[in-house]
Amino acid sequence: SEYQRIKLRPPMKRLSVLLKKKASRLKKAEALFTKVVQLGNMEWASAALFRIGDMYAKFAKAIYEAPSPKGLSQRELEVYKQELQSLAFPVEDKAARALSLSHEMAVKHAYYSIWSKETIKLLRQLDPAGFPPEEEVRPSTSWSDSFTNFGLSLKPLAVPAINVKGAKKKKKSRRRSRK
DSSP: OHHHHOOOOSSHHHHHHHHHHHHHHHHHHHHHHHHHHHTOOHHHHHHHHHHHHHHHHHHHHHHHTOOOOTTOOHHHHHHHHHHHHHHHHHHHHHHHHHHHHHHHHHHHTTOOOHHHHHHHHHHHHHOTTTSOOOOOOOOOTTSOOHHHHSOOOOOOOOOOOOOSTTOOOOOOOOOOOOO
16 A cells, blocks of 8 residues: 555655655545444454554554664764654554554454454554463462362272173164055
């Protein structure tokens, strides 16, 4: 898409123009995906909200990773990076809001799909404290049955003998032939 082809690069004047152009394309794409959400189909809404969040997350990442102009002093470089961060924070926040809305919708309606899976994965990248990884539940020493907690003397169970010779045979059914 046009939005993805726009790469942010210095000098400052060009970077500013590219940021505005990319933001404009992003708004258009967001408007289209919002219409999809309004259709009310759970699968499509989940996919559209993920796409909105993903676009904003990628835009924020592109801002964070924009190359620095050449010839800046260390102090100027720090100020430049701070300015980029101040531009990227609200964009990243929009990504998190769209993804959170998708996640809340999935939880509310007990809906799980590839889109809800991708949504939670991206939310964990954007907000690790708010969406920590789920721990795998495994039995441990704190969980055990009575056999491991108490020293019982267990006797092996007797296996019943199977009488193969005395088993009943199935009778063959006869079909009457019609003439």
